[in-house]
Amino acid sequence: MQEQRSAPPREPAHIEVRRAVEADVPSITRIYNEGIIDRVATLEVEERTEEERRAWLTNRSERHPVLVAVRDGQVVGWASLNQFNPREAYRFVADFSVYVAREARGSGIGSRLLEALIAEARRLGYHKLVLAAFPFNGAGRRLYRRFGFREVGTYREQGVLDGRWVDVIIMELLLDRDPPPVKAN
Numbered sequence: 001m002q003e004q005r006s007a008p009p010r011e012p013a014h015i016e017v018r019r020a021v022e023a024d025v026p027s028i029t030r031i032y033n034e035g036i037i038d039r040v041a042t043l044e045v046e047e048r049t050e051e052e053r054r055a056w057l058t059n060r061s062e063r064h065p066v067l068v069a070v071r072d073g074q075v076v077g078w079a080s081l082n083q084f085n086p087r088e089a090y091r092f093v094a095d096f097s098v099y100v101a102r103e104a105r106g107s108g109i110g111s112r113l114l115e116a117l118i119a120e121a122r123r124l125g126y127h128k129l130v131l132a133a134f135p136f137n138g139a140g141r142r143l144y145r146r147f148g149f150r151e152v153g154t155y156r157e158q159g160v161l162d163g164r165w166v167d168v169i170i171m172e173l174l175l176d177r178d179p180p181p182v183k184a185n
């Protein structure tokens with residue numbers, strides 16, 4: 001009888017999360033457009049061009065970074081801290097985005113990106129992260145719950161996507177319990 005050989009154990013893929021650079025723009029654009037086309041992530045329906053994403057990336061402030069996840073040399077996801085509201089009172093609240101390439105979803109990349117993004121938000125002194133998600137985005141909702149996000153509530157029929165009303169769930173994560181910083185006058 002022929003000797004049964006089991007395949008050698010697969011090395012877990014090496015995933016690096018780092019700040020995005022201009023060379024990442026084509027991958028970021030492709031991954032964002034997949035999210036737009038799939039209609040699971042955003043009320044945005046216009047696909048983006050690399051030119052538009054380049055301007056988006058290069059015009060961001062230090063407090064609104066973009067991170068990418070790199071697996072085996074390929075950018076397979078990105079995440080960003082976004083301005084929630086320009087009013088001064090909201091400066092400790094950040095909105096965020098997280099997008100994983102279709103072929104890489106469900107393999108822990110979103111979790112790695114969100115973990116790094118939360119660490120970055122703490123480092124930058126944010127008090128809270130907020131986001132809006134569709135009720136039918138099962139992967140997104142599990143991801144956020146896993147990191148302790150609380151569902152604040154649901155906006156009923158908040159947007160129109162392909163001719164249908166869609167509800168939007170608002171979620172939040174408090175990053176610290178410190179009192180608000182006192183402004184020196």
Ligand SMILES: CC(C)(COP(=O)(O)OP(=O)(O)OC[C@H]1O[C@@H](n2cnc3c(N)ncnc32)[C@H](O)[C@@H]1OP(=O)(O)O)[C@@H](O)C(=O)NCCC(=O)NCCS
Nearest residue numbers: 035041099100105106107108109110111138139140142143
């Ligand atoms: C949502 C998204 C960022 C999650 O990233 P991911 O790499 O696929 O997720 P992970 O593999 O890290 O898994 C995170 C959680 O989601 C769950 N999950 C992953 N894929 C899922 C799916 N298709 N259906 C249901 N749950 C799923 C995982 O089991 C895990 O939950 P657990 O920790 O309770 O087991 C990714 O799927 C994505 O980019 N989707 C399209 C864009 C999008 O929806 N962005 C978010 C907008 S709000």
